[in-house]
Structure formats: C-alpha cells, structure tokens
Amino acid sequence: NAGVTQTPKFRVLKTGQSMTLQCAQDMNHNSMYWYRQDPGMGLRLIYYSASEGTTDKGEVPNGYNVSRLNKREFSLRLESAAPSQTSVYFCASSYPGEAVYEQFFGPGTRLTVL
Amino acid sequence: RKEVEQDPGPFNVPEGATVAFNCTYSNSASQSFFWYRQDCRKEPKLLMSVYSSGNEDGRFTAQLNRASQYISLLIRDSKLSDSATYLCVVNVANAGGTSYGKLTFGQGTILTVHP
Numbered sequence: 001n002a003g004v005t006q007t008p009k010f011r012v013l014k015t016g017q018s019m020t021l022q023c024a025q026d027m028n029h030n031s032m033y034w035y036r037q038d039p040g041m042g043l044r045l046i047y048y049s050a051s052e053g054t055t056d057k058g059e060v061p062n063g064y065n066v067s068r069l070n071k072r073e074f075s076l077r078l079e080s081a082a083p084s085q086t087s088v089y090f091c092a093s094s095y096p097g098e099a100v101y102e103q104f105f106g107p108g109t110r111l112t113v114l
Numbered sequence: 115r116k117e118v119e120q121d122p123g124p125f126n127v128p129e130g131a132t133v134a135f136n137c138t139y140s141n142s143a144s145q146s147f148f149w150y151r152q153d154c155r156k157e158p159k160l161l162m163s164v165y166s167s168g169n170e171d172g173r174f175t176a177q178l179n180r181a182s183q184y185i186s187l188l189i190r191d192s193k194l195s196d197s198a199t200y201l202c203v204v205n206v207a208n209a210g211g212t213s214y215g216k217l218t219f220g221q222g223t224i225l226t227v228h229p
Contacts, residue, residue: 033216040122042201042221043158058216090157102148103217105157 002026004106006091012112013081021076021109023091031094032074033058033103034066036087043090049074081113117141117218120202124224131192135223137185137202146205147178149187151198152222158201161187192227199224 007022025032030051035043045058049068063085065077074093078085088110092103120137127133139147147164162169164176164185175188185202202220 035219040221042118043219045216045218048216102160105159107157 004091004093004104006089006106006109008109009107010110012114013078014114015082017081018077018079019081019111020078021089021091021111022073023075023106024073025091025093025104026072027093027095027104028071029093029095029104030071032068033092033094034064034074034076035090035092036060036085037090037108038087046076046089081111083113085111086113087111116220117206118202118204118220120200120220120223122221122223124226126226126228127192129192129194129227129229131227132188132190133192133225134189135187135200135202135225137187137220139183139185139202139204139218141204141206142183144183144204144206147176147185148203148205148217149174149176149185150201150203150219152201153198158219161200189225192225194227194229197225197227 004025033048034046037043044060046060046064047058047066049055052071055066067075088108090108091106094101094103118139149161150158151161152158162171162176164178166178168177173190177186199222201222204218
C-alpha cells in the first residue's frame, strides 16, 4: 500500500515549457486535490476532484489544468510555465467525497521555472 | 484578511517545555477544524482533529472557541521529535451545504525543540 505517489520529485523548466505532474492513490479514495505551497503562504488549493469524472477550480487555478483519469489518478498540467509557478506541489486524497475526512498527501514535486 | 491566520513563530523551546499555538479563522460558517504537522521538506500529515468540547491525544490538547473563531494547540513535555511546522486547517461548506473536503490552511507555525 503506497498511499499517494507523485512524479516527478523534482523538475526545472524554462519559461514557456509545459509539463504534467502525475498523482496516483491506492486507497480507493473518491476525492483528490492539488495544492501548491509557497513560503509564507501556506498550502493553497489549485484544483480538486470530488469524485471520478468531476473537477473544480480551487483558490488559484489560473495557469493550470487537471485531468481525473480514473479513480486512482489525478494529473496537473502546466501548459506554459511561468516563474510565478515555481513552488512545491502536493497532491492529496480523501474519502468519501462530501464529508470532511483526513487528507493524505503525496511527497510533493519541487518545481523551479527559470 | 487571511481566512486562517497563525503566528508563524519560530518558537524555540527546551525539551520538556509546554508550548501553545494559536490560530484564528475568519469564516463563521467553518465546520471542521484540524491541526496538521509538516516536517521539513516533507508532506503535511494529520496530527489531530479539533472538536467543540476540546480534545486530547497524549501530550497534545486542542481547543476550539467558535464564538471567538479561535483554535489552539497545546504541547506538553516537548520532545526533540516535536520540531516541525504546525498547520491550522479549517473546512468551510459551500452554499449547497457540501464541502467535498476542501480545506483552508494557515501558513504554519514553526517549532524547534532544543536539548
């Protein structure tokens, strides 16, 4: 039982490049989330998926897109990276969708955009 | 005003000390409250939920004051292993009454416990 896994762990991009951050969970959770964490800002929600087949914007969605590929996988895409997207990105999951349960986080992806 | 505010610290305390962290939240419709712990360069992990009547888990005690929109965490007999960032976390339901587990995080309070 791996919990929540994320790939890659680290990445350096140039401005304008694109990339997809992958996230998978093996806990049969309905809900999945993408956060970014910046110094002094706490974690901020980018997008979330309450259940398979649905996605919704969070607090800071601009510049990102997501895909809930199936119940296990939720990917985050940066189409044209900007230096302001330099951050640590965390994926999380929880069960079930409409109640508030513990969120389990992946180890994070450290992204630098030059 | 931030939805969830914490004193960022850092708090530097000796082993065995008692330390308290405070947190305020701005949305009176907040439903659920938590403390998460985040070790350096690691992911956040749930430390404990916070209930209206207050709750305790070993050396950790959490309190909630809905009237003042205030949450606290007390750590007694601090250990070196308690050194981490403590995140105050709040959940708010949307207009339809559901929340889909969306959480709002404070910026965190840094604790360092020294020998």
